[in-house]
Amino acid sequence: MNLMPCAPRWRAVLALCAALLGAPAAHAGLFDDEEARKAILEIRTRITQNDEAAKARAAELAAANAQLSEQVQTLRRSILDLNNAIESMRAELARLRGADEQLVRDVTELQKRQKDITQGIDDRIRKIEPQKVALDGAEFSVEPEEKRLYEDAMATLKAGEYDKAATALVAFQRRYPASGYNDSARFWLGNAYYGKRDYKESVAAFRNFVTASPNHPRAPEALLALANSQVEMKDGRGARKTIDELMKNYPKSEAAQAGKERLASIK
Numbered sequence: 318m319n320l321m322p323c324a325p326r327w328r329a330v331l332a333l334c335a336a337l338l339g340a341p342a343a344h345a346g347l348f349d350d351e352e353a354r355k356a357i358l359e360i361r362t363r364i365t366q367n368d369e370a371a372k373a374r375a376a377e378l379a380a381a382n383a384q385l386s387e388q389v390q391t392l393r394r395s396i397l398d399l400n401n402a403i404e405s406m407r408a409e410l411a412r413l414r415g416a417d418e419q420l421v422r423d424v425t426e427l428q429k430r431q432k433d434i435t436q437g438i439d440d441r442i443r444k445i446e447p448q449k450v451a452l453d454g455a456e457f458s459v460e461p462e463e464k465r466l467y468e469d470a471m472a473t474l475k476a477g478e479y480d481k482a483a484t485a486l487v488a489f490q491r492r493y494p495a496s497g498y499n500d501s502a503r504f505w506l507g508n509a510y511y512g513k514r515d516y517k518e519s520v521a522a523f524r525n526f527v528t529a530s531p532n533h534p535r536a537p538e539a540l541l542a543l544a545n546s547q548v549e550m551k552d553g554r555g556a557r558k559t560i561d562e563l564m565k566n567y568p569k570s571e572a573a574q575a576g577k578e579r580l581a582s583i584k
Contacts, residue, residue: 450497453534457497467498474505479512500530504539511546519546537563537572544576553583 447458459467470485486506490499507522523543527536540563547556560576560583567573 463493474509479509483509500533504535516546516549537567537570541572541576556583
């Protein structure tokens, strides 16, 4: 920095410095007092200015530091707020996932309940809605309970429980006198009586069947079974008469051929 633009001032400053360093009084006389005072004042002014500038710069730095510190604090708060927001979002996401999973469970449960309700309705409908069945070449409608009772009676007969089967078939005919199962029920009732060795009832049941349904596919078989029951009752004459009826009315049936062969053993 150019503190002394003029030569006289340089000389004054040198003189002042010499005085401050304890130079001999003779050298100080090189400059007059007025110039020395001016130089000193100017130096003081410069020092004051420099101090003020330094203070101003320090103040600026302090302000800048304070501002930077505030910005750092603001940034920290922002980061903290951001972290809090992220945690909140994570918690909300977890809640939404949980809600979604619960919703899936609820929907699954609702679908199951709906399926159960639909199944229950279908079951109820099946219990009351007539059903088409085919038996011995005939097709007819029956009630669910009617079908169940007939099938239960037949299952009992197949199991060899002839007494129970006969009771079940008689009860069935009383409950459903117009049932499409009745022809079959009469035929199998005769077999149930034969199985329990009640040949008199067997003869009656088979005769009732043939009389009611002479065109039934099992009519020839019923006449042969009737003849066998008569044989068991020692009624040979009645058995031969029944077989004659069988061969006359159903000559081409397998039962007629079997009956013809049976005649030779009937006394």
